[in-house]
Amino acid sequence: MRLRDFQQDFNKNFDKISGLVGSFVNDMAEQVRSPKTKRALNSALDVVRPHFLSLGARISVLGVHQVELVIPRKIRNQDEHGKILPGVQISAAVEAYKLLWQRSAPEGAFQIDIQSVQARFLNSTPGDIRLRGEIEELSREKCWAELQKQKRSQHQMTFHLSDLQGQVVAEVDIESVLYLKEMLDWK
Numbered sequence: 001m002r003l004r005d006f007q008q009d010f011n012k013n014f015d016k017i018s019g020l021v022g023s024f025v026n027d028m029a030e031q032v033r034s035p036k037t038k039r040a041l042n043s044a045l046d047v048v049r050p051h052f053l054s055l056g057a058r059i060s061v062l063g064v065h066q067v068e069l070v071i072p073r074k075i076r077n078q079d080e081h082g083k084i085l086p087g088v089q090i091s092a093a094v095e096a097y098k099l100l101w102q103r104s105a106p107e108g109a110f111q112i113d114i115q116s117v118q119a120r121f122l123n124s125t126p127g128d129i130r131l132r133g134e135i136e137e138l139s140r141e142k143c144w145a146e147l148q149k150q151k152r153s154q155h156q157m158t159f160h161l162s163d164l165q166g167q168v169v170a171e172v173d174i175e176s177v178l179y180l181k182e183m184l185d186w187k
Contacts, residue, residue, distance in 0.1 A: 057092050057131075059099070066134040067100040071161075073128050083124045086170075090119050092131055093159040093172035100135060101155075101178065106144055109181040115154075118173045125163040129170075133159040147180040154178075 055077060061068035069092055071077065077088045098112055135157065146153035154177055161170040 055088055055092065057095070060130075062099060062103060064104045065137065065140070066132070067096045067103075068133075069096050069131040071129040071131060073126065082126050084129055086119060086121060089121075089129065089131070089161055089170055090117055090172055093117070093119075093133070093161070093174065096131055096133055096159065097157060097174050097176070100133060104135065104140060106147055106180060111179040111181075113177045113179065114174060115177055116173075116175045119170060120172075121170045123163075123167060123169045125167075125169050127164055129161050129163060131159055131161050133157060143178055147178060151180050151182075152177060 056072045056074050058070045058072070059067070060070055071084060071088060071092050073082075073084060077084050079085050094114060094117060097114075101112055102110070139155070143153040143155050154175070156173065156175045159172040159174070160168055161172065162168050
């Protein structure tokens with residue numbers, strides 16, 4: 001890659017550079033055997049990766065109707081008591097919501113505008129958290145019909161976060177407005 005290959009847009013250039021550095025550090029982390037060095041290299045990866053990836057959330061289920069993520073207990077995700085930060089849980093829920101709708105989006109320029117997020121933290125857990133959400137078929141069809149007719153639809157969904165034993169630790173309610181802009185067919 002040469003300097004002239006980079007475009008004028010800073011964000012695109014930063015993405016290219018971070019991708020190169022990230023893959024280099026990732027390769028090094030796989031080859032190193034020392035746990036301390038691995039932790040240091042993984043911390044460097046957290047700086048270079050996009051925020052959602054650096055949280056370490058893993059998608060375990062992603063379908064048209066449901067999504068499930070696992071939020072790991074990492075140093076970056078914890079408060080001073082070793083519990084997963086509320087902001088991390090909310091961020092993961094918002095990203096899961098967007099992933100789920102993008103997975104089942106109608107054709108066209110589809111946009112998601114998050115209007116409000118409310119969270120209720122019921123229990124705390126020192127371990128990993130599993131986040132689950134599901135769009136009911138009727139709700140999805142209603143939104144699709146509104147999008148086709150009015151190019152706009154409001155949607156509300158609740159995510160349940162539980163520990164690995166299945167005990168609910170939090171709930172996150174997300175309200176959004178969905179937009180659909182039709183694109184012209186060029187022939």
